[in-house]
Amino acid sequence: MNKQQQKWFYLTVLSIVWGSSFILMKKALLGVSPIQLGALRMIFTALFLLSVAFPSIKKIKKKHWQYIVYTALVGTFIPGFLFAFAITSIDSAVVSILNSLTPFNTLIFGTLVFGFTFKKSQLYGILIGLVGTLILILEGADVNPHQNYWFALLIIIASVGYAFNANIVKKYLHDLDALAITTGNFLLLIVPAIIVLSFTDFFVTFDVKNEVLMHSLGYLAILSVVGTGVAKTIYNKLVHISDPVFSSSVTYLIPIVAIFWGVLDGEKLSLIQVLGGLIILLGVYFVNKKK
Template sequence: MKNLPTKWVYLVILSIVWGSSFILIKKALIGLTPLQLGALRTLFAAAFLLLIGFNSIKKIKKSEWKWIAISAFLGTFIPAFLFAFAETEIDSAVASILNSTTPIMTLIFGAVLFSITFTRNQLFGVFIGLIGSFLLILAGAEVNPNQNYWYATLVLLASVCYALNVNIIKRHLQEIPAMAIAAGNFLVLIIPAFVVLLFSGFFKQEVLYSETVHISLGYLAILAVFGTGVAKVLFNKLVQISTPVFATSVTYTIPIIALLWGFLDGETFTIWQGGAALIIILGVFLTNRKKKTTTF
């Protein structure tokens, strides 16, 4: 990877890290509830990032804290719970594929809220990608009738949150160091996450002393440090050195890693789901085929 441009190195690393996150969520949910997982994931990541990056927070100006807070909730807090609830009903591999709609969402909200103009190919790609998402949900519901595929909409909602966040970082937080953004995000989230954890039932004696919970906490710790903490810093930097749509292109390659983990864990994936996944990727490819006519 020595000769690759820096942005591609970041993209490869993030693909591996985030591609492994979905199976870690699945394993952590064996002993934890979605509320517990989302809250603890945030708190563990906050502890890690503030330990290594607290001094960088002073680089955030007072006027920028509003955007840091909005970025924190859209880019981390809300999606953490949405994915946790979604994976109680749908396979981790399917969740990762639906997450690949993030670049499409980024383009849509970039145009609507941040004055980025559509090209014809990009508009066509948006419709193709959304059709693929719909077909993937239908195929999954048919293959796994015991799973509630309405929960797939939670992944799509998380993609909307990511899309808004990446545009906010590019527009309003471009000059702030990536570590400072990440540390500031989690400083904001400590109290909300602790409040959720307090009311999640985690501190009951039977939970705290459960061996299953302890094993789940191990998976969660890996998820929080690497899948949230380290990845958050890398992604913030990737947004700053590239474009929002390129940065979210990491979601094209994430499913490759997630599908491998899902297969090893015994998840079912049919040819029809594979076809729907290819339609999504085709749509995403079309949205990136030509440069946008306006820039940030």
């Protein structure tokens, strides 16, 4: 498989895995709180990675650790909690579409902060995508008045974090193995995650006889191992062999999978929201246009 084929293969796998993550979070939240979900997801992922990939830590040099810390915070720790809270108030399918802002933010901050080039067509793509996002949020507030669309801001903030993560990996961690980056991230996060979890009532109320809780932990285990540990390693590899904007474009394919799961779970989308999603996809066409 050549590099071009690898890029599209990784992009497809990530879209399926991450597209399924939103419904897994929604199901997990039936038995745990948003803070517990965020913390447990990091703990489960860390335990998995440290058990199968701990030797990769040796590849991390002193010069890398500063950027490993940055990517752990903005690419995993903060977004993990933001998404957990957002899904408590907005349908998972809509959250996945809002996450499509990531390539726009990757381009914007890649240019302003990291010195990457910026094409006029990409500017058009950013503006088109923002229009689609605005339509999605405003229409969602009408279609689902019981949902609090102010929580959409949490997804936007998370997408900025993902944007910084992709650019940092490309510019400062390009010479480091993808698995080492991911394992290093979660080595740093396991202790803060345990501390956060200890401030909730999880350890006090934990009961193996609680079927709802155990089902939630099952969803969390899948989400952590496949949707976070394996997927983030693949994503870091994708950034290495392509570029930050192409890699973050996976967020435009994710909604296709997420909407499928959401509809099966009884979520509703209006035609105008679908239009908003299509406008966002048009935006990514311009963002990724070569000429």
